[in-house]
Amino acid sequence: MTEVVPGTEEAAEPPASPQPSPDVPHNMETEQLTPTKYSIMSRNGFGTAGKHISLLVNLFEVSVNAPDTLFFQYSVAITLEDKRAVESKVIGRKVVNRLYQIYSSELGGKRFAYDGGKTLYTAGPLPLNKYEFKVLLEESFRKRRSAGADGSLCEESKRSKHSFQLKTFMVEISFAAKIPMQSIAFAPKWVDSDANSEDALRVLDTVLRQRAADCGCLLVRQSFFHDDPRNFTDVGAGVTAVSGYHSSFRSTPRGLTLNMDVSTTVIIKPGPVIDFLLSNQQVKEPRYIDWEKAKKVLKNLRVQATHRNLEFKISGLSEKPCNQQLFSMKVKNDNGSNEGQTVEITVYEYFVKHCGIDLPSSYYFPCLDVGKPNRPNYLPLELCSLVSLQRYTKALLPMQRASLVEKSRQKPQDRIKILKNAVGNYCCDDDPVLAACGISVDKQLALVEGRVLEAPQLKVGQNDVCIPCNGRWNLKKKTLLQPSHIDYWAVVNFSARCDTSYLSRELIRCGMSKGINIERPHSLVEEEPQLRRSNPVARVERMFDLLKSKLNREPKLILCVLPERKNCDIYGPWKKKCLSEIGVATQCISPVKITDQYLNNILLKINSKLGGINSLLAMEHSGHLPLIKDTPTIILGMDVSHRGQLDIPSVAAVVGSRCWPLISRYRASVRLQASKVEMIDALYKPLENGGDDGIIRELLLDFYDSSNSRKPTQFIVFRDGVSESQFQQVLTFELDQIIKAYQRLGEDDVPKFTVIVAQKNHHTKLFQANSPENVPPGTVVDTAITHPRNYDFYMCAHAGMMGTSRPVHYHVLLDEIGFSADGLQNLIHSLSYVNQRSTTATSVVAPICYAHHAAAQIGRFLDVNDLSETGLSSTAELPRLHKNIRSSMFFC
Structure with missing residues (x-):
């Protein structure tokens, strides 16, 4: 399947040398651990x-015609005039690109690779070891009299439509290290240290990232994604899959190679904000939108104000709807001066009366707040569209993940063709930094030799043997090695569409064919119809009350029929009740169609949970x-x-x-x-x-x-x-x-x-x-x-x-x-x-x-809902498994 790439929009590059890792738990950082004697073999x-x-492997061999090249690493520090550091990689790239335009001659015309953060690389040295530059970055903005606390959304005078503000940045560039290209130019055999080769590979990967950034791509680690609708695939609930490419240089025993692969990530579906919210919350009309959920999912997303073609970042939602949300606005005197009185006006009234913009859909909706914490700036929802290539960072729903997997599959030969085209189209032979090393990339996938191991034989019931074929084996007409005996069990049904009598009869029949002796279920418990709209915990508790009234001892197994597959909200509370509180094995199912194959798969899980083999x-x-x-x-x-x-x-x-x-x-x-x-x-x-x-x-x-x-x-x-x-x-x-x-x-x-x-x-x-x-x-x-x-x-x-x-x-x-x-x-x-x-x-x-x-x-x-915004709360505690369950294979 095509990989779903994890990471952030512009993930930080790994440090050049080992640093204390944020992945080390807090208690490990503070506890004095005995130094280990182990090192990687x-x-x-x-x-x-x-x-x-x-x-064939998706590695493309790289030739290096100037192996004696030395890369020079420089540290970059970008600050504002007030000494505040610039953290944004987007701004960092803009500043450094502008710096090169202005000061190219001072830098000896030397092209470089910049990671957007604190590191810059050149092939060969810059004329000096240290530089200090002042860079003025021109920011286009709009003078807007608007629906904000500062009256800043919509201008009245066409002549003041565009203004330009120069922002000053201070940039320091200082020499940090030399990195020999030779460490990866030849096929490395057994070496004592590969620190230099890792540094050299980092330089080359930085070049690839910079090229993609210069093209306006979304960067996710070493993957890049173009803003091309042909690469977009809707996976549901306001989420779009976008296909792109992973590219990175790798050192192998054979020499330097370029790893090129098809890559996929997920983004917010671009377009009107209202359309996204309807899709994301899976409702048909705006009146059904949960605005608290909307506030969370919209925070920090970028929108374009369609009436002014400007881009903003969402900080929240207004407390009141558009027709009630007030802001202060200065009204001009009769002589046209701006020294008039300040009046309170609603966002809706302002846009309709002062901007001549009709808002038929925004009357009762909250506005987007695109201002600062103490300086709100309101935009009506229907005037805003989500900008493209914004990563969706929430966990995917099961149906979204299933759709993503299905729609991103590629047959081997199709992938080979795509990768060959990608290397031809996106290869970096002409990059000035790589050209200084004489790097060229072969356009054919590398040929390697592999081995196919013989599949192991499997022992099943009645001293029979299964011989897998093509990674699969069939238990038809075979029994399990150690089948269980299920003498006292029950079926609970949360699904109105499932006939549990038929289900239990078929399960008993299939169990017999596998050697599992299953008695008739003691109880078949149906959920009361009026409870189906209750919350999941209440439904589970009521089901157990009904079950308890029918059983006279603890069952060996409870078969639970769920109303939906995969994303069922009953699943968690049900498993918690059975495995933690009651201590009984349970198997959840949601059959679309009851077939022998389906039941045999279920029996494999049940037998394992009950201690069978x-x-x-x-x-x-x-x-x-x-x-x-x-x-x-x-x-x-x-x-x-x-x-x-x-x-x-x-x-x-x-x-x-x-x-x-x-x-x-x-x-x-x-x-x-x-x-x-x-x-x-x-x-x-x-x-x-x-x-x-x-x-x-x-x-x-x-x-x-x-x-x-x-x-x-x-x-x-x-x-x-x-x-x-x-x-x-x-x-x-x-x-x-x-x-x-x-x-x-x-x-x-x-x-x-x-x-x-x-x-x-x-x-x-x-x-x-x-x-x-x-x-x-x-x-x-x-x-x-x-x-x-x-x-x-x-x-x-x-x-x-x-x-x-x-x-x-x-x-x-x-x-x-x-x-x-x-x-x-x-x-x-x-x-x-x-x-x-x-x-x-x-x-x-x-x-x-x-x-x-x-x-x-x-x-x-x-x-x-029990978890705090800061992570583990005092109420968040993982329930321990019941003593009857702990040693079982409950996870099967």
């Missing part, structure tokens, strides 16, 4: 297993897992779910394997942490410090209880969601916490660790060289396009049925257990086949899938 070999395959790897079932079968080993999957807004806490989830030597059964532990913080701060939380001993202790105790009283001496850690700049933090902070939790259980020794980061959010795509189809499942590449020093590889374990497959980029940060390259790749490939809720290989290993599901599900417990 280098590659220790290459895999050889599997069938060889020729692949659907299938195991054949080598796992026989106890032949290399390096794991003889040494107690726990596998951890770690993920943090960020919920889209800065004022909503993030949810950290860790799953740990249990019942060693199995690697298919897991338990989850979930905690809240500060919003947008990626490092998990609850792995170790001593009781004496007000904690609960943390996530790892909980998982270790469960491992001990479920593994014949054996303690793990090996940890295989899969970490999701971290970038390269955070790798060392994983080894420093998170591993340190795991060790402390381990030692708190009375162990003096430090266990062996293998730590692997899985990245899905990247821009490397693999294509079959001789086929229009996606690469086959099991495709792995660990040469040519990988990191020149570190231990990484790409693996596409799943079958891409639609769109273009995206491989997972695995980084092995540490391997004390001592896996061979083939051994580790086969283990990771096999772990993509153990997801108990699926009969297809997953794109990423099951422990990470489980951690993601656990974080998302428990995150739905939270009521967003």
Whole structure:
């Protein structure tokens, strides 16, 4: 699928040298942690297993004809006359562009690349090491007598229509460092440090960003998006997907390359503000608009006043509607002077009488406030249109995300064609900074060799074996390995359209075919029709009251039929009630059509939640897992779910394997942490410090209880969601916490660790060289396009049925257990086949899938209304799972 690019409109470039990271939790910054002995390992070999395959990759080889070029880095400080620093990158770029126009000769005619912030690069030195410039930037504005506290929206005299104000900026440019191009000009082999190469790549990427900025593109990290309606796709609720391109230079063992990929982000749908609000809130008429919600979603967006062709930034909404909102306006004397009296007038009256603008739709609506906090400036809604290319930063609704995925899919051959055209159209061969290095880019995708690993065999019921084909296996006419017995259960129905009698009969029939003995449900409880308009919590509480009146003991399972799929507001309260308060397994469904395939998928989830096992790897079932079968080993999957807004806490989830030597059964532990913080701060939380001993202790105790009283001496850690700049933090902070939790259980020794980061959010795509189809499942590449020093590889374990497959980029940060390259790749490939809720290989290993599901599900417990604007409030607390549920695979 096409990637949804995260980030801000102009995300800051990473620092040139390591800085204290905002992702380090507060308690980690203040607590004195023992310095870690771990550092990121280098590659220790290459895999050889599997069938060889020729692949294309969206990397374009770069030739460097002037490898001895030195880049010079300069620090840039832009301030106003009153010494206030200029933070806006948009203004920063305008100032520096104007500076070059005025002072080009003083700079020796040297062209440069500027990041919009505090850094500027040149190929070769500027004449001087330090400069101080004064730059006058001409700002066009309009003298407006208007509906503002200062009377500033609409002018009376045509002769005063345009005025120009010169704003003065002080710019200091000073030499900071030299960066040799040679560090990335040749194919790097094994090097002691790649700091210079990272700096050189940063220079080249800055060039790409500046070119896109000069073209008026929306910038999102290294992706750029043109304001072209042909690239726009409506995904619903006032949100538009816009397609663009990702471009970045990369150093590989083969040499310097340009990574070019199709990229997608989401923006506010441009056009009339009223149209956007109707679409965003999904109402048909303006009278149904929730203005409190509108105020939140409109804040800081830019609008164009259509009657004056000027652009403003929204700061809020007026307290009163247009026909009641007053402002002070000076009225001229009879002699025409401006020394007249001040009168109070409504915004509506002003525009109708003094500007001659009819406002048929704005009479009862609030106005947009485009002024400053203590100096409001009001514009009628119908005179304002949202400017294009404004990023939508809220979390997408499920229906929006589904629409985005569906509409942004591209077949492999279509993507190849688009990328070739993009390199031809947007390549930077003519850029003056790159030209100084003699850089030229090949227009063909690079050819690489990959390998296709053999799929593992799976053991199912009655000693039967499943042999996956093309990443899929079929359980038709097969039973589950360890089926459950469901003797006392109930069905609750929140949906008026579902026949639960028929549903339960079909579920029992399908269960029998899978070896699951399901008795008739004890109760079928229908929601009372008059409750369907009540709030979700009240509906759930009433349903449990009805259910309790019909049951004489605790059910083993409650099947819950929801009224809508995915975005149902009953889901969170229902799961919270069952998993936290009552302690009973539950399965939520919302069937559009009850088919055998649908019911079989539901039964996989139910069986796993009730402690059954659907299938195991054949080598796992026989106890032949290399390096794991003889040494107690726990596998951890770690993920943090960020919920889209800065004022909503993030949810950290860790799953740990249990019942060693199995690697298919897991338990989850979930905690809240500060919003947008990626490092998990609850792995170790001593009781004496007000904690609960943390996530790892909980998982270790469960491992001990479920593994014949054996303690793990090996940890295989899969970490999701971290970038390269955070790798060392994983080894420093998170591993340190795991060790402390381990030692708190009375162990003096430090266990062996293998730590692997899985990245899905990247821009490397693999294509079959001789086929229009996606690469086959099991495709792995660990040469040519990988990191020149570190231990990484790409693996596409799943079958891409639609769109273009995206491989997972695995980084092995540490391997004390001592896996061979083939051994580790086969283990990771096999772990993509153990997801108990699926009969297809997953794109990423099951422990990470489980951690993601656990974080998302428990995150739905939270009521967003309980959270303060500053993040974690005193009332925001994550309910703990009931003791009956904690060790179950509730997240399946």
